[in-house]
Amino acid sequence: MNDISKILILRAKIIRNKIYAVKRHSVLKICVVWLMVGAILAGTYYVPYRAFLFLQSMGYLGTFIIDRLLYLFFMGLFIMLIFSNCIICFSTTFKSQETGYLFTLPIEYRTIFFVKLFDTLILSSWMFLCFLIPILSAYAVVRSLAWNFYFAMIIFFIPFAVIAVSIGSIIIMLITRYLSVRLYRFMGMAAIGVFIVSAAVIIFMGRAHQEAENEILFLLTNFIPHFSFSQFAFSPNYWICEGLLRLIGADYKACIFWWLILVSNALFFTQLAVFIAANIYYDGWTKSSFACVFKIYLAGKGFLDKVISRATFLTPQMRALILKDLKTFWRDPLQWSQFTIFFGLLGIYFTNIRTLGYENILPFWKNIISFLNLASTNLTLASLSVRFVYPQFSLEGRRFWILGLAPMRRGQLLFEKFWLNGITSLIISLSLITISNIMLGVHLRLMIISELVVVLMCFSLTAICVGLGAALPNFKEDNPAQIVSGFGGTLALVLSLLYIAVAVGALAFPFHLLVTEQISQYLFERLLLCAGVFIGLLSFFSIFLPMYFGLRALDALEL
């Protein structure tokens, strides 16, 4: 038995033990988890299903647009996979404690790397696969495709994901081996800047900016031309799309050809990654593990120190906690780079609404887009809150002795995190929604209402994540991604999504009825008031209940 098999068997045993450990949880908890997973998957299926159905109803042009969207979808998926792989590869291949142990064993470096590559592949791809299956299933149902499509989407995804993981690992190996941390920070910021500017340039390219008589013409003239770059013939997203579309057209030879293109590239990039690993992986690991980067941080001299020290309306304990949290966040590029990318992309999209010609569309669609922008901002906020705010208490875990000893009420800690995260997300979300509303040229009333809703949503989403983070902490994990993927993180995500869906739906409903002329202005005013009261109550309970349970759990916390 070779070394790879031995380590993979060890992995299988760990997974088996984890499954046994799950059995020890209560049946109710397991059922709740499965129900939540089922609800997320059903939502992931239903929303694209309705969208595909709508486009399909437009006949041949609709099918054409759906197929173009498929290219765009896989391009986005490929970029996200590489990005996700870079982050996960760094933690599994370089920062994992197990790596150090494996290097003490008589195993070839490339073997260790191969095992780590396998870990990265599994960790980075399973979530994408979970979302890919319902979305493509919706596509298959709408287009009434045969069973072989469902089989093919898995078979095509595997080499597609392998290419992404190999490229991601090569990028990380080269960065870790050849870039100093200071240079890495600079390069990281530069890369984010280049990424955002490139996205802006791509969206600006080929600006059509034409008036459109109906939705189809709008999509064809203003939307689709912007995304022709997603059909670049030398990209894996093009190969996977071509393969699947050829399968739909019953051109099996071409389908197999594109699959073989994917497989051969997957093998090539894996070989390339293993070859590079044989030469630089160990050096990169030693550099990242033992090279001490003694950057000097003068306490009390930084911008944050000066700002927080002036906030004398806060207690010294609050100031100390806020300063600690802000510095910890700012000094971890992995944290803020994800924030910057996601909100940066939303910012680009909102500032380019006019380039896309959205302000020229019919009022009905303008309304829909305005609410979709509100929903997308809050969905991004929700996913980032779950990713970054929820694990904050769990990450305090082993350090909680410092706070647990302090002569202060534990609730202070909860409120510090609530206000700090709530105000930060409010500043970002409010700016984005204001840009969106101005660019769309929506009515002042809608602008004010949507911004009030953003205020409520920011604090509600923060409370859900802070409260549940304190109520259901995981002190055994130091990896935020692992903490989020547990029961509490999934619950926080589901509750956040549910809250957004209900709140945005409640707000959009009266506007939809008014624009489609189903109700009078008088009834609209009454309905809008009811919606406002409903969202207010919903937000109150979304803030109060998680914070209450969080406070109770924190008071009872033992370490």
Next chain:
Amino acid sequence: MIKIEHLTKTFNDLVAVDDLSLEIPQGEFFTFLGPNAAGKTTTIKSLVGLLRPTSGRIFVGGYDVQKDYIQAKALISYIPDFPFLYDKLTAREFLDFVDGLYPGRNNSGQEALKFELLRAFGLKAHQDKLIENYSHGMRQKLVFAAAFLHEPRVMIIDEPMVGLDPHSVHLVKDMLKKKGQGRSDDFSFYAHLEYRRRIIRPYRYYR
């Protein structure tokens, strides 16, 4: 200074501490000795308020650790066996952070004390570097420095000398001795056997 009344702590079916009562006067060095899993750390964690007793009460300086925990904790410093710290802060920033958690002290006096503690523990040269770059011993020294920062009346140390180099071991012992001699209401409270002959008089053995 410390009074434990019928302390019992259970974890599900496991009885970690069973009806422990003791009283420790001011100015006393006191140690818990015993085999692994005897309940020493559980007692210590209950004493500093990190664990809630299943039954019984604990008083520090006359304050109930569960009811009057703010007053009680203001008197205590605790040094755990493994120092998990905030890796993205520097030593100076960590001391500033701990200082902020124990308010009500003279600012200029505290700055001088931080300077002195960092110098005494040999961390002056590293004070502005991130803790993530520190060795285990350096982290332990930083925790000791932070523990002396708010001039506690009760110092509780779990496995006190783990990770410290010989020089720092001497330094810590000297500081504890000075504290004990200088003010009669200071004392140290251990869960370790190794150094008892030098600095510890009374001790309690657990079975």
